[in-house]
Amino acid sequence: MTTMVTRAGWRARRPTSSYTQLPRARGVKVHYTGGYVSPKIVDDHDICLELMRTFQRQHIDANGWSDFAYNLAGCPHRRLLEGRGFGVMSAANGPGLNDDHYAILALVGSSGFTQPTDDLLHAVRDGIELLRKHGAGTEIKGHRDGYSTSCPGGPLYAWVRKGAPRPREAPAKPKPPKPVKVVWDGDVPRWPGRVLKHVGGAMMRGEDVRVWQDKMARRGWKLDVDGVFGEQSADVARGYRRATGLPAGDTVDKATWAMTWSWTPPPEKSA
Template sequence: MRANLASAIGVACTAALVIPLSLPAAAQAATSDAPDGARHTAVTAPADPSAATAPAADPADRAAVPGSTQSLPLVGLRADQTTGAPQQGLSQREVQPFSLLGVVWEDPATALDGAVQVRTRAASTGTWSEWQDLETHNEAHGADASTAEGAAGGLRGSTAPLWVGPSDGVEVRVRAEAPRAGSSAAPLPRGLRVDLVDPGADPAPTATPPTDTTPGSGADTAADSPVTSGALTAEESAASAVNAEHAPLGALEIPELSKADTDALYAEEAAELSEQAGEVPAAKPYVGPRPGIVTRKGWGADESMREKNFVYTKSVQAAFVHHSATGNNYTCQQAPSVLRGIYRYHVKSSGWRDFGYNFAVDKCGKIYEGRAGGVAKAVLGAHTLGFNSNSMGVVVLGTYGSSTPPAAAVDGVAKITAWKLGLYGKNPSGSVTLTSGGSNLYKKGVKVKLNVISGHRDGFSTECPGARLYDRLGTARSTAARLQGR
């Protein structure tokens, strides 16, 4: 069965929206104009579990949601004796187990100018770590202010989260930036607290995949995909159904395809997408081979946390590469836990609608589905303030300011961008012009020429994705272009 990618991607540039076969026909769509003329579409997921083709979980199963967040308010400390800068913190204390933490405050428009440091106690040994720094300028990420997500009342300011591994003790200190000569020190943001995130347990063991070959089942293109052994909630069914062209409902992973199989599957559809984007269709299908992608179900996303709707932008014209700034002290086996921790922090602590990035890559090069809505679709993310429309965000798990990213991670970036950008007719080695939605580098409405594969710092003044990863983007571009057959 040949999948119809134009239907699978559901580009939201007209009033009509094609809904995947696994979603009910009664699903509703609402559109609004984006700052750059693109149209963002919010698609309502099925509210009735019977609308999906998998059994629904009973209420007891839905109540057993893994993971938790502890919020501890910071208290005032004596001002810095040298500079007079105000300080807040938390003395050493025992807490419930957690693995990731960050500092949060009330007003997202207020910057935390200063330093945030933490120490944690390893649950396995009882040993306290050295002081570790948190990235304080996390406002470079997030939704554009003109979107519903960016204007939501529940948004909060936050540092980047830090992965510390299983821990049961914490100490925090926050020091405002030293005052300049002749001026007083700026106050710290109101409502400072530290959020300690337990990412919960890994997903349950897998079961034998279904043999259903009806249209939209995905069984013909993903016969070897492992699927969940348990029942699916309505939210899980909706998040999985949007990938029905690539894997069975409840699949834990979307299998990779060879270049030949990818070309055969996407040749006509890629040309159609180029035509919809107003471009001349390529003479041949410049689409990289579809890489293996761990689904949200595969890494254990709690679908009840996110907002129900999926929001789409018009197209995918560029990819912005990030590092998570969560540190490099994780194993590849822990990557799903890191993702669940970041996801919970984005939603519960920062107030975002979902995981911010469209895709994640771990240090071993494994690729993960990020924000819900479909891996082939133009899902609107919250990753590059001012340039979320018509782009996608790819985050490499780790911190790469002074650490060199593993070659496998750079290769993972190349693989996912070669495939996804190819679906929209984009050359990874080329350039593109995007309209800024407003950032600290480019005012709203300014047209900016960027590399099709850019670093976060190209659209916003930030250290992200770290100097060492940024230096490897040239390799990612050339590898992605080669994978496309250019």
């Protein structure tokens, strides 16, 4: 999820004059920094903040503009940085063009860090969506559309030409199951609270499996004590349930677990 860095967060200077209001626009134009951006920016968010301050100094002190030129900026840490903000005109699109589109800057350069990361594209896309909520129309353009410039660079402009789609996010990795601990009451382990079973390739693993396997192996049943409830363990459970008169099945449920420590039938020859 993209987070917003306020002007105070990147230590912006106050604008030298008030902004021109722009309650509506045709859309958003995407820009890049141009020049060299250190590849270290991907791992160091402080570089993003310093770039913002550098551009603001240039825009105010060298260009004579009232403030940082862009409405928003997006960085490779999936953060949006507040520039001029919403509902006001930028100074980034070129003379006579700023009343048509808002402007968002992607912190990617023409050398060094040139290939926008997925998190940077997400941040820019989130900025576009926010600007749309504040009067921007549906157009998504590059700075070079209507103005003679290489901005926003080849890779970013190719993305803009596709409609600025969101990158595919990798599916969240499933959380590993909490390890099952076996609590002992003297020499008898308590029921661990889950049925041990083997379903296709989804083999159950854990300390409870190993404890049950160890007990069955000590009683003469042929199986590996490896903590994995595979086909071999299912076969032993099936034979043990049949030998003890428990309902047919190949799982170790609560009754089978209890019987494992309370009654010992001889192993079946086929087990």
